[in-house]
Structure formats: structure tokens, C-alpha cells
Amino acid sequence: MKRVGLLLVRHYHAQIKHQGRLFTERAIHAAGFWIVGDKRCASKSINHCVMCRKLRGTTQTQKMTDLSADRLLINPPFTSIGLDVFGPWTISAHRTCGGFANSKRWAVIFICMGSRDVHIEVIESLDTSNFINALRRFFSIRRTATNICSDRGTNFIGACKELGIESNLEFNTIQRFLGEQGFTWLLNPLPHAPHMGGAWERIIGMTKKILDSMLREHEQKLTLVFPFLWRGQLVTLHR
Known part of the structure; x- marks a missing residue:
């Protein structure tokens, strides 16, 4: 029954x-x-x-992951950093008979993994020498970091491949420079996993929105170096 x-x-x-x-x-x-x-x-x-x-049915809630050790340790700013390259922007390099000769500029963003402070350096190309020069400028202004976190060089290594440069040789050059400075560079375990670098990917999205809104207010072409402050940090862009 x-x-x-x-x-x-x-x-x-x-x-x-x-x-x-x-x-x-x-x-x-x-x-x-x-x-x-x-x-x-x-x-x-x-x-x-x-x-x-x-x-x-009740909606499942995503479990928040634990905070990284960099967010819990009391260290000076930029002790542990994450970096990435974003851009480009089109600038007028110099005047010609027909007007202006256009060029491109990229930016390397350095993010403090503990306090989320931001430092931006402009580079002229995506080759290794420009990237190392951006690192040297960053170290001379801030301090020598102990840990660097980034993806597997999809930005500059990919550019090296497009330019016909041996990516492994260029990557070893950067590793050798980092070893001379006395710190380590931690890479994401997967080459195509930008979500593992969510700390700097999120800041890059915010930076692009801020820069696009600031640059759209000025109708003139981007030419010379133009410094401005963002979140208390000195940022330089070619204008």
C-alpha cells in the first residue's frame, strides 16, 4: 500500500x-x-x-580560498611582487613631412603582493633588454624584491617568437639577471592559465579603464613623457 x-x-x-x-x-x-x-x-x-x-534547490556558494602567505607577513612594500606586461598604446614618435610617425609603447606593471601597491614602467618594445631595463628602473626607485611572481612569459616570450628571437635564450638571460640580484622568480605552473595570476590581472583591468578614461579626455596625440600620480604612486606615460 x-x-x-x-x-x-x-x-x-x-x-x-x-x-x-x-x-x-x-x-x-x-x-x-x-x-x-x-x-x-x-x-x-x-x-x-x-x-x-x-x-x-539552494544555490551552491563558492568556497573562498585561503590568503597567500604574502598577505599575512609584515614586510616592507614590494618585498614580494607580481608583474605582467600590458598595452600597447599608439604614440607619435616624431614629426615627418607628412605629419607624425607613429610608434607603440607597452607598460610593465609591478604589484606588491602584500599591500597591492602599483608601480608602472613604460617600455618601448617587448624584447628582453627593455624588460630588464624596466626591472632596473623599478629596483632603483623602490627596492630589490625577494620574490617575483608572474605567468610563464606569454607576453614577452611570445613577442620574442614573433620577432624571430630564441625565447629560451632570452628567458635564460632574464633568469641570469635575476640570480645576480639575489632573488627568485616564481612562475605559474601552467603556461596558459591567467587565472592563476588573478592578483595582477585584476589590477591590469582597473589600470586600463583608468588610463583609457584619462587619455580620452585629451584629443591631442600621445607624444612625450607625462608623469601623473595614481594611488600615491608616480606613473610615467608617453604623451
Whole structure:
């Protein structure tokens, strides 16, 4: 009899388009059936109904990961940094007889992994020498960091491949420079996983929005170096 009652509940529950327990009981009573323990049977059937669980199931919440050790240690700013390259921007390098000769500029962003401070350096190209010069300028202004975190060089190594430069040789050159400075460079474990560098990827998105809004306010072409402050940090752009 329990099996028959359960089948009746499922039948009329589907007929009323998966409504609640009260609607299911009224549909059973209207059909002339009175089931002993109908409330318990209807509740059990609705709890196991796949359609009802899909329609009224609780939304799963994402579990927040633990904070990294860099956010918990008390260190000076830019002790542990994350870096990436973004851009480019089109600038007018010099005047010509027909107008202006256009060129491109990129930016290397340095982010303090502890305090999220930002430092930006402009580079003229994506080769290794410009990148190392940006590192030297950063170290001369801030301090020598102990840890550097980044992706697997998809920006500058990819540019080296496009320019016909051996990427492994260029990457070893950077590693040799870092070793001479006495600190380590931690790479993401996967080459195509930008979500693992979410700290600097999020700041890059904010920086692009701010720079685009600032540059759109000025209709003239970007030419010379133009310094400005953002979040208390001195940033230089070619304007």
C-alpha cells in the first residue's frame, strides 16, 4: 500500500506541475483518494523529486580560498611582487613631412603582493633588454624584491617568437639577471592559465579603464613623457 500511495502522490504531483505539498494533497483529495500518512508521503516524494530539486534547490556558494602567505607577513612594500606586461598604446614618435610617425609603447606593471601597491614602467618594445631595463628602473626607485611572481612569459616570450628571437635564450638571460640580484622568480605552473595570476590581472583591468578614461579626455596625440600620480604612486606615460 505504501508503494501505491507513493505512485499516486508522484502522479498528481506531476499533474499540478510540481507545486508544493498542499497543492499535491488537494489534487489527491479532489480525485477521491485518501492516503494514510499523506503528508509524510507527499513530503518524501517532493524531497526526492528531481524536477523540484532543480527548480527550488539552494544555490551552491563558492568556497573562498585561503590568503597567500604574502598577505599575512609584515614586510616592507614590494618585498614580494607580481608583474605582467600590458598595452600597447599608439604614440607619435616624431614629426615627418607628412605629419607624425607613429610608434607603440607597452607598460610593465609591478604589484606588491602584500599591500597591492602599483608601480608602472613604460617600455618601448617587448624584447628582453627593455624588460630588464624596466626591472632596473623599478629596483632603483623602490627596492630589490625577494620574490617575483608572474605567468610563464606569454607576453614577452611570445613577442620574442614573433620577432624571430630564441625565447629560451632570452628567458635564460632574464633568469641570469635575476640570480645576480639575489632573488627568485616564481612562475605559474601552467603556461596558459591567467587565472592563476588573478592578483595582477585584476589590477591590469582597473589600470586600463583608468588610463583609457584619462587619455580620452585629451584629443591631442600621445607624444612625450607625462608623469601623473595614481594611488600615491608616480606613473610615467608617453604623451
